[in-house]
Amino acid sequence: MTAGADDLPPLRDVIRTHGLDARKGLGQHFLLDMNITEKIARAAGDLSGRDVLEIGPGPGGLTRALLQTPAERIVAIERDARCIEVLADLGKTYPDRFELIVDDAMKVDATALVRPGAAIVANLPYNVGTPLLFRWLDHPAHFGSMTLMFQLEVAERICARAGDRHYGRLAVMANWQWETHKLFDLPARAFSPPPKVTSAVVQLLPRARPLAPADGEALSTVVAAAFNQRRKMLRQSLKSLGVDTQALLADAGIDPTRRAETLSVEEFCALARGFQGAR
Incomplete structure (x- = not known):
């Protein structure tokens, strides 16, 4: 475990101390089980020397797991002002590896924040997950991988193939320049508060070339x-x-x-x- 992690208080204590109740309007469902966050970080593959971009870290559960990897730098974008102080403490613990961007991810050029080859790893807010993915799909040369959590239905739409009932615009645009894989499901009980749907982690890897030429x-x-x-x-x-x-x-x-x-x-x-x- 990376030095400094043992000095951090338990996530549930952090949430209680700062009154960080997840807000429906922000699409928030906090992931607190470190076994699961570490599983997601491992699923992202070898992060050695790479930048990692995280969207909506909230109280920092997945962020902690990412900071235990050999990634060179973790850049997190958070718009919820209540979480800023909590995440700032991570910056103090990992001053050379963690950077917090206080902004709306929908208004930020992600390619300007991380170096080419960066990984995006995130438990995406439900209400902006798909629009964000559409923006990132245009940059297979910049992002070396994307390991993202969505509602199960959205995950199935991303990975669908022709003839599947979930096959649609999202599947075509995702699979044109990326290889898509659904890695594993997560039950509602893994989150606080539990959502009304099952979630799933999807990984997208850039293809060496698009499946076929097209504008x-x-x-x-x-x-x-x-x-x-x-x-x-x-x-x-x-x-x-x-x-x-x-x-x-x-x-x-x-x-x-x-x-x-x-x-x-x-x-x-x-x-x-x-x-x-x-x-």
């Missing part, structure tokens, strides 16, 4: 159009793109009677290339 903006537009009317055939759902839908599908070699959930990532990329050319 990211064009791909996002095509995928959004296709899944916006997912029950309809593609010849109908893609009309919102404002191009010749029949020609677009024909050029990509895709049957116009198919539906969005049956298309592979590579097929969506083919449509994106055609759409970009048509524009």
